[in-house]
Amino acid sequence: MGKINSYKHIFFDLDHTLWDYEKNSNEALNELFLKYKLNSLGINNCEQFTLCFEEVNRSLWDDYNKNKISRDGIREQRFLRILSQFEINNLELSEKLSTEYLMLCPTKPHLIPYTFEVLDYLKANYQLHILTNGFNDVQKLKLEKSNLHTYFSTVVTSDSAGYKKPMSSIFKYAIDKAEARKNESIMIGDNLQTDILGARNFGMDTIYFNPNKETHKSSVTHEIDCLSQLKSIL
Ligand SMILES: [Mg+2]
The missing domain is CATH 1.10.150.240 (Putative phosphatase; domain 2)
Known part of the structure; x- marks a missing residue:
């Protein structure tokens, strides 16, 4: 059972968020x-x-x-x-x-701790997506070699979109591709500028993954230092 919220789509950054x-x-x-x-x-x-x-x-x-x-x-x-x-x-x-x-x-297949556990938990109640500023060929290989590829309905790279985070255009491109709405979507990432500010400016809720507990003044919807904490939010 998931938590009661209005989210249907979860957009994950890849590098440093899921892929170690x-x-x-x-x-x-x-x-x-x-x-x-x-x-x-x-x-x-x-x-x-x-x-x-x-x-x-x-x-x-x-x-x-x-x-x-x-x-x-x-x-x-x-x-x-x-x-x-x-x-x-x-x-x-x-x-x-x-x-x-x-x-x-x-x-190389190493993932951030709790990646599989959290994705297995989330996939029952949400559609999962990747939104990354990486390159198409490289990110595809990472997803396959780490066995992540089966979890995601859509994968958007800056390479394929022609825009990059934090531009609103790439968030728009990603939710259109996912057939999602921004008010039922949330972005999870480790970069305050590209992931968090980008999503926020576009009008999406955010979860800042801050494993080193760095101090900051950015406005975030939620903040976690371990992926396992997603289970208490989503
Ligand atoms: Mg990242």
């Missing part, structure tokens, strides 16, 4: 670190490599969300910038790392 980006990415980076013996090139340990990746990647994705860089731009720049931080100037290596990371990372 950090864990999956670190696993892929570890494998590449060993394969290409990056320690022999001056990167002392894999932790330095993964920390540098996180920093560079976050900054590139912030730029992507603000339309300052394209999908191909991220792919070209990511490992070039990381290697250059370790004073390694090797375009060929950077291209190899970029290609192999893109192939490897989306095949």
Whole structure:
């Protein structure tokens, strides 16, 4: 039995909300670190490599969300910038790392704790959807390899929609595709700007997933630090 509310459609962000980006990415980076013996090139340990990746990647994705860089731009720049931080100037290596990371990372299956438990609980009473700023091919692979794909009626990526969160156009596109109404829909995500502010400006209720309990001043309908808490809201 679900709670009494007017929601029929739940829209989930994917990366960092259900799919454990950090864990999956670190696993892929570890494998590449060993394969290409990056320690022999001056990167002392894999932790330095993964920390540098996180920093560079976050900054590139912030730029992507603000339309300052394209999908191909991220792919070209990511490992070039990381290697250059370790004073390694090797375009060929950077291209190899970029290609192999893109192939490897989306095949990793690790999910945020309680993902399956919560989706199994919710699917009985709601239609579930994915709304992500990721790329079509990559996000599809992640959903399949982690066995998430069977839970969702629709999957909208910024790639397929032609708009990205926080633009209202992508929320409109997503609810139209889901044949939903915004007053019976709720958005769950970890990003205050793209997921929460975007949905709120569009007129949708929101659940902010804040696992690190970061302080903020944004207006959210609900806030959780563990996915299991969704059971007391929905
Ligand atoms: Mg996210």
